[in-house]
Amino acid sequence: MIADTTSGLPVHRMRPLVARPATEAGHRPSGPAAAAGAPPAAAEAAAPTLADARSRIEALVDPESFEEFGSRVRHRTVAFDMARKRPAGDGVVTGHARIAGRPIGLFAQDPGALGGSLGEMHAAKILQVMRQAERARTPVVGIIDSGGARIQEGVAALDGYGGIFHGNVRLSGRVPQVSVVLGPCAGGAAYSPALTDIVIMRRTGAHMFLTGPRVVQAVTREDVTAADLGGADVHSRHSGLAHLVADDSAGALELASQVLSYLPGSCWEPAPMGVPAPAEAMPALPDNPRASYDVRKVVRGIVDAGSFLELQPRYARNLVTGFARIEGRPVGVVANQPMALAGVLDIASSEKGARFVRLCDAFGLPLVVLVDTPGFLPGSKQESGGVIRKGAKLLYAFAEATVPRVTVVLRKAFGGAYIVMNSRSLGADAVFCWPDAEMAVMGADAAVDVIFRRELRDAPHRQAELVERYRAEAMAPHLPAERLSVDEIIAPERTRAAVAASLRSLAGAVRLGFRHDNLPQ
Known part of the structure; x- marks a missing residue:
């Protein structure tokens, strides 16, 4: 049984199942079935x-x-x-x-x-x-x-x-x-x-x-x-x-x-509120931008303590999905997981994320999206397996969603994955990023090889210099903030407060009623 899945609601605690002893093998039911006319044997x-x-x-x-x-x-x-x-x-x-x-x-x-x-x-x-x-x-x-x-x-x-x-x-x-x-x-x-x-x-x-x-x-x-x-x-x-x-x-x-x-009883009802609880402490990310970390610790630094219930934790582990609460309100969480495949998106994670997003949208749960991804997983196996089509499912799910959607870019968001992970251009209601976050068409090393190909051919020793120049001129977080692709650059310890305030302001945006089905992916 999963240990860290307690609910903020006063949920009825289940009585353990107790096996009947052998001496009760002949016990006859006292309910309606006993009077149904069945032979005694x-x-x-x-x-x-x-x-x-x-x-x-x-x-x-x-x-x-x-x-x-x-x-x-x-x-x-x-x-x-x-x-x-x-x-x-x-x-x-x-x-x-x-x-x-x-x-x-x-x-x-x-x-x-x-x-x-x-x-x-x-x-x-x-x-x-x-x-x-x-x-x-x-x-x-x-x-x-x-x-x-x-x-x-x-x-x-x-x-x-x-x-x-x-x-x-x-x-x-x-x-x-x-x-x-x-x-x-x-x-x-x-x-x-x-x-x-x-x-x-x-x-x-x-x-x-x-x-x-x-x-x-x-x-x-x-x-x-x-x-x-x-x-x-x-x-x-x-x-x-x-x-x-x-x-x-x-x-x-x-x-x-x-x-x-x-979950609500139906799409025509609001999701049940739980008892609010403070979040756990927000962890510090590694100093090395290439080092991995467990994004679930960041999730727990945002949501009510003990409220995070991860779904499909062993499948497509490069994307974390699950239910949680923020100030007692149920939300759906979608987060890239740097501990698995560096947090890239691929066929399996796209399908996993798409169906979860549609589930939350169908039943009126706001979406909190945490982004730290270098892009889509490259390779012939992914392309022939339909990564474009499967990635489009995740893109479609976010773009279609009508529930409040809040995105936080933690460390990096590159290329098509930046767009797909609930970007402002897909209709995110609020987008925040941390001070060291980087957003661009591609990572600095790959971009420099394309933009400065001739310069590097003549002066390969300038690689590090040009990488830093690209980071400053194309990847710094103030650039998307100037264009309102990012609403605000926030300190990590302010993330819960910013997300919670956004969700409070958007509470009236949830429209009760049938939106769409939850098509299997």
Whole structure:
């Protein structure tokens, strides 16, 4: 479980999940499912798993707030001897509840009932959660633990998934959608979490893939485990599908609660305010402009202490994204990370940043952008991989955003990356820079090689002199400040005050209502 992700709001603390002892294996539920007419043997067999699905819900939501619906639902398939396997609830627990006093819709799949597989009625219950959330304008949390489409139901199961995907898209950008993957999520089922806003995975036991290890081995002769194919490490480090990873189910559910504490119930509501807190001390940057540092320490020197929740921390590490609060107000943070690839932008970081910017804009969270980048990563691999197209997604996301946007140039911003990282020309509301910041078309060494090519050919010993001249005449921070590309040059220790004052002055600029969806990148 991530340690430094406390919320400024009075968030309900989650009760730990407690495994039932073996002596409770015969416990029968006391709720509606017990009266649904299931044979005693079936009820007893299903009870531990159903209780586990409900205990996950109970661990997530406020005490006594969960109201279940559809507990008596059963599938109506008779082929393949399925008439004898009709568990009450059809493998998913659905209803509505509250988290920190705020309403949500939710479902929790039950792997103990037909493997948690999705059929016609299973899907119908999830779709009912979505329809109610759309009408009530409340977030949706899905607890995923399923074997995928129920093969015995054929096309009815596939149509069920199609309906859920359509529901995900209808809700996109309108209400927050959070997927908590605690077990298998295989085949077409994996598309639903990918369509939601935030994906949280349990470190062990959770996996997502379109084709499982057996199919992969049969088709490609590749021997691979489920974890290596689609485990939390794969999706948090390589694919970028998982935003957060927790050590256990309780940690994953706690993270879901924290994520929701930053987001409004819908795009028609303001983001929830938390209790303001002072920032941590602003760190000093290295004297050597080429030395790396952890930009997350700068983030913590600006935002309320303990409020920064980093998303996708192991994916595209050259760009840091996450939620935080400034004076109690939720914001989205985007920052170049000099500790990874010197903070350059590339294909992966552009896609990561673009979707996060659109998420924040969709739900009215102001954006705080910290810039320290030498440009886009050069090379044939990046060009052939589509860095222009992918970089344009980040540019588009910033230019499209209507929420308040504040940029701080910490050390350098060169070339196209200067423009893309929420520059004034893209519509930033306020742009600040630190006294030693440098902004230019390219770095000094490369620029001198172009501008003074002839002089250097005749007098190569003048390299250092010409570099300093270029820095003074083309890169000094007072030059963009004279053109209002930068509003003010500020001391590092004044950064929080300047950013907070800008956000206060722009508070009325947030327009509630539907802006756009949150298209997967």
